[in-house]
Amino acid sequence: xxATKTDHFTDKQNQIAIIAKALGHPARIAIIEYLLKVNTCIxxxxxxELPLAQPTVSQHLKELKxxxxxxGNIEGNxxxxxxxxxxxxxxxxxxxxIILTVTNQKCC
Amino acid sequence: xxATKTDHFTDKQNQIAIIAKALGHPARIAIIEYLLKVNTCIxxxxxxELPLAQPTVSQHLKELKxxxxxxGNIEGNxxxxxxxxxxxxxxxxxxxxIILTVTNQKCC
DNA sequence: AAACATTATCGTAATATTGCAATATAAAGA
DNA sequence: TCTTTATATTGCAATATTACGATAATGTTT
Numbered sequence: 001x002x003a004t005k006t007d008h009f010t011d012k013q014n015q016i017a018i019i020a021k022a023l024g025h026p027a028r029i030a031i032i033e034y035l036l037k038v039n040t041c042i043x044x045x046x047x048x049e050l051p052l053a054q055p056t057v058s059q060h061l062k063e064l065k066x067x068x069x070x071x072g073n074i075e076g077n078x079x080x081x082x083x084x085x086x087x088x089x090x091x092x093x094x095x096x097x098i099i100l101t102v103t104n105q106k107c108c
Numbered sequence: 109x110x111a112t113k114t115d116h117f118t119d120k121q122n123q124i125a126i127i128a129k130a131l132g133h134p135a136r137i138a139i140i141e142y143l144l145k146v147n148t149c150i151x152x153x154x155x156x157e158l159p160l161a162q163p164t165v166s167q168h169l170k171e172l173k174x175x176x177x178x179x180g181n182i183e184g185n186x187x188x189x190x191x192x193x194x195x196x197x198x199x200x201x202x203x204x205x206i207i208l209t210v211t212n213q214k215c216c
Numbered sequence: 217a218a219a220c221a222t223t224a225t226c227g228t229a230a231t232a233t234t235g236c237a238a239t240a241t242a243a244a245g246a
Numbered sequence: 247t248c249t250t251t252a253t254a255t256t257g258c259a260a261t262a263t264t265a266c267g268a269t270a271a272t273g274t275t276t
Contacts, residue, residue: 111234111235112233112234112235113234113235151222152221152222152223155222155223162222162223162224163223163224163225163226165223166223166224166225167224167225169223170224184222185221185222185223186221186222186223187222187223
């Protein structure tokens, strides 16, 4: 047991779940917000902004990248991170559709 | 270690992370989508819709309820579940703001 | 009351996540 | 080349999640 039964659900359901899961940690939310705040690609200093060790931050960045939420461009010996808009759009669209559907239904 | 360092992040960051985390499982996405599909509160038969045992579904419902994503009203010996719009609104607003910020910034 | 239906909780096994020290890798500069 | 700087990977311990059988709790029906 313990393993998620991924193959029992649709691709879309898994896609949304994977993206949401990647955002399901305050450190990763903090990384996203920092990328937004500096308003440009940032090379490196995310580690200094977070109360976490460098390997931990590196791991969180990896998960955000795997989920498609950020992009990382190699720039010399540093890496330039920035937000990948497309994936956030998928989420926004998804939630917008949910809210539109819900407001049209009478509930308890 | 292994425990998330919740207290090092802001309340808002933790709030968004908790909601996103609750959506970070395909079974819970499937539950939400089923609630949308039937277009009304549904009493019970969520278990029959999912490829999971009753205790597992009950646990997923609990997590969705804890995150504020669904509401459950007791109706006789059954329970009537439906989507809690407010929490989805929080998410939609949050992502809309992110996308608005990103589109205004030039990136790699 | 007894039987049934519905949902929750407990206990537990399997697996995943989180966090970090230590180490590796890769590019830049002296 | 050697050192420094920046990031990734490895390995491991602590904790969390997922899933389910067994059982409890609660209300309904007969």
